[in-house]
Amino acid sequence: MRNSDRLAPVVPIVVAACCWVLGSPALGVDLPKIRLEPCGPPEARQDVLCGSVSVLENPQRPAGRRIGIRVEVLPALEGLRSGGAMFHLEGGPGIPATGARDFYLGPGRDYRRGRDVVLLDQRGVGSDGLHCPALENRGPLDDDYTPAAVTECRLALERRADLTQYGTWNSAGDIDLVRAALGYERIEVWALSYGTKLAQVYIKRFPKRVRTAFFLGTTPIDFQPPLFHAANAQRALDEVFFDCQSDRACRSAYPDLRGDWQRLLTRLDSAPVRVAIPGAGKGEEKTAEIRRGPFAEALRNLMSTTAQQRRLPLLIHSAALGDFAPFLGALRAGPSQFTEGLYLSVTCAEGAARIAAADVGPVTTGTFLGSYRVTGELSACGQWPRRTVADDFFAPATADVPVLIVSGDADAVTPPSWAARVCAALPRCRLIRVPHLAHGPFDLDAWTGGDCLDRLAMDLYRSGSAEAVDANCVTKMAPPPFAVAP
Numbered sequence: 107m108r109n110s111d112r113l114a115p116v117v118p119i120v121v122a123a124c125c126w127v128l129g130s131p132a133l134g135v136d137l138p139k140i141r142l143e144p145c146g147p148p149e150a151r152q153d154v155l156c157g158s159v160s161v162l163e164n165p166q167r168p169a170g171r172r173i174g175i176r177v178e179v180l181p182a183l184e185g186l187r188s189g190g191a192m193f194h195l196e197g198g199p200g201i202p203a204t205g206a207r208d209f210y211l212g213p214g215r216d217y218r219r220g221r222d223v224v225l226l227d228q229r230g231v232g233s234d235g236l237h238c239p240a241l242e243n244r245g246p247l248d249d250d251y252t253p254a255a256v257t258e259c260r261l262a263l264e265r266r267a268d269l270t271q272y273g274t275w276n277s278a279g280d281i282d283l284v285r286a287a288l289g290y291e292r293i294e295v296w297a298l299s300y301g302t303k304l305a306q307v308y309i310k311r312f313p314k315r316v317r318t319a320f321f322l323g324t325t326p327i328d329f330q331p332p333l334f335h336a337a338n339a340q341r342a343l344d345e346v347f348f349d350c351q352s353d354r355a356c357r358s359a360y361p362d363l364r365g366d367w368q369r370l371l372t373r374l375d376s377a378p379v380r381v382a383i384p385g386a387g388k389g390e391e392k393t394a395e396i397r398r399g400p401f402a403e404a405l406r407n408l409m410s411t412t413a414q415q416r417r418l419p420l421l422i423h424s425a426a427l428g429d430f431a432p433f434l435g436a437l438r439a440g441p442s443q444f445t446e447g448l449y450l451s452v453t454c455a456e457g458a459a460r461i462a463a464a465d466v467g468p469v470t471t472g473t474f475l476g477s478y479r480v481t482g483e484l485s486a487c488g489q490w491p492r493r494t495v496a497d498d499f500f501a502p503a504t505a506d507v508p509v510l511i512v513s514g515d516a517d518a519v520t521p522p523s524w525a526a527r528v529c530a531a532l533p534r535c536r537l538i539r540v541p542h543l544a545h546g547p548f549d550l551d552a553w554t555g556g557d558c559l560d561r562l563a564m565d566l567y568r569s570g571s572a573e574a575v576d577a578n579c580v581t582k583m584a585p586p587p588f589a590v591a592p
Contacts (some may be wrong), residue, residue, distance in 0.1 A: 138287040142179060146211070153211055155179040157396040159287050161229070161280050164271045171268070174234070175280050176202075176227040179288065180210045183218045191222040191290045192567065193281065197299030197323065199274075199452040200445035202227045213551075216564060219295065228304070228448065229280055230272040236263055236447025246407070246437040247400045250479065255449075260490060263447045270493035272451040274327075278308040285315060294567045295319035299520065299545065300452075303327055306503040306528065313505035318570055321511040323545045324525040328500035331457040332483050333465060335519070336475035339406040341414070342518035342544070343474065343585035349542070350419045350588060359590035360419045366426035371474065374398040375427075380429045394434060400479035406475055408436055409518040413549035418588040424591070454487035455495055458580055502531035509535040510572040512559055514543025536572035538562065542585040554584035 138159050146154035158174040177531055182190075194202040194210075203225040206214075210223045230236040238259035241251070263269060281304075285293055294317055297305040302321040309316050350356040350363055360366065373379065375398055383392040408414045408421075414436070461484060464493045470477040509532050513525035522539055529535040540559075550556030558579035565575045 110431075114380070120170060120273045125268060130231060138283045140177060140284070140287040142177075144180070147362060150211060152206060153180060155181065159280075159284050161283055163229075163268055165276060172231060173267075175229060175284060176204060176232045177288075177510070178204050178207060178225040180207070180218055180223040183215070184220050186221060190293075191224050191285075191288065192217060192294040193224045193226060193285070193294055194227070194296060195226070195297040195301030195304050197301050198231075198444055198449060199228060199300045200231060200306075200449040201443055202231045203301075205443075214560065216560070217296075221567065222288075222290075224284070224288065224293075226281060226284055228277050230267075231445045232450065235445045236267060236269070236272060236451065238263070238446040241446040242441045242444065244442070246404050247302060247394055247396060249482060250403065251482045253485065253489070255549075256489060259428045259447060259450075264491070269376050269447070269491045269521065270455070272448055273493065273495070274307050274452060275311075275495075275499060277304055278311050281308050282312050282315060291301055291315075291498075292317045296563060297321050299323040300325065302520075302528070303329070307499075309503045309505050309507055310404055310501075313507060316505075316507045318508045318510070318566050318568070318572070320566055321509060321525070321528070322513075322547060322559070323517060323520045324511050324513060324528050326524055326528050327502060328460075329457065329524065330461050330465075332459050332479050333457070334469060335406065335479050336473040336477070337471040338521050339409060339475055339518045341474040341521060342409055342516050345516050346409075346415050346418050353588055355590050356419055356588040359415075359588075360423045363419050363422065366423050367474075370426040371398070374401055377487075381429070381434070383434060394430075396430060399476075402475040403479055404437055405433075406479075407438075410546045411549040412514075412516060412544045412585045413552045415516060415518075415544055416586055420589045420591055436524045438508035443527045450486060450490050451492070453483070454490045455492035456499075458484055458487035459492060459495070502528065504531050504533070506533055508566070508570060508572045510562060510566045511535060511537045512543075513537060513539050514542050514545065515539055516543060517545045519545040534572060538576070538577050538580060540580055540583060541543055542568060542589055543583075549586070552586040555579055555582040558583050 138589050140157040140159050142155040144151045144154065145156035146152065156178050158176055160172045161175055162168065163171045163173045194203050194206055196206070204227055206225055210217060240255035240258045241419060248387065291317055295305050297319065302324045305319055305321065306327050309319065338583065347363055350360060374396065379396045380393050383394050402412060408418065413473060421436060424432045435558040466477050466480055470480065509529070512527045513522040525537055529537040547559055559580055562575055566572060569575065
């Protein structure tokens, strides 16, 4: 039965939980309610239902300020089966899960066969979230966290939010309130990057509420962003260099790729490079200044997908010859996708607070990024309000929940060793490594057999067992080719 038949006629829907059982908030807490209304595109109006759940900003203050958690439900295309909903938990922290709507309306539509898909924006994300225009509108070649921009952001947000309340523990509680409001007994979880940390904390708090979980780009609860950004990016870049030399077309096009890279870094170390911006009209003199630190961070950000990694040899070779146009053309246009106020609220309390000055050198020395990113973020966190996080928060999840973890060998953010550590603590976990796969799944349409990862997740949800998942399709996956100059 199509979901349009299940919901006709089109009317606003009010959903409330009928009961609380093990893992839910204590008895006596008001049951949350949510009003869902069709909000999809005109051609598929009933394919998306939107609403908001009101939660306490500080759960320890029942009479305190309340905030809204944005929720979108894409109803099941067929009757609900066990695990009536899949909750999509995004990365960041600070990236809205509701941005995945089009995927589940289109190529990811099969996820909705037998289950609703719930897109839940983490507290602090959304139109009224903890946005920092001065940080989010910076250019990709600007410094990430200038003191003046961080101060401007902090002062503006403190007027309307208690920034110490926007952390992973409270966000996990919000997930369960939304689950209760929608009336699901147990849920499936799909999580990416930081979303895997949030999922692990949710599993720790509410183990009886999770039927299965699928993780991609997995991070341990106790990781310390951005301490290991430089080391993880260097490991992935070294793999790109190795793969290029192992590929006949790439090796032929760039026979001295490591030499190109060293010449490029030497030039940037000597002085900033000023280059013309591609696309500038005649009579308009537009240039960009490329400095070593922002260049390295921008290049690290270009390593989030395999397709982007496969363009790096071309970008590096061209820049080494003085042509920075391919590099500039690959950079993001428009504002950052992160909600920076939330990002700092989470990472300053749960990551930076546990980084000592002596920790930085040993894990950044000898990397192309060096200490640039971690130094800038530690400076920002020095003036950011943060709560004290108890030591037991950082303990790994150990619940008896089937978890399937997919880890890319070329992940420049969360390496396979992290996934292995998370999986080792979970008694019903299975780890699958994918050669050449980077951090994000956003280029799988450029792979041969790129639909394999979705098939793995849906097989997990159908079977309820990580061990029962047929992973043979991984052996048939092939990454996109390297980009080579004509």
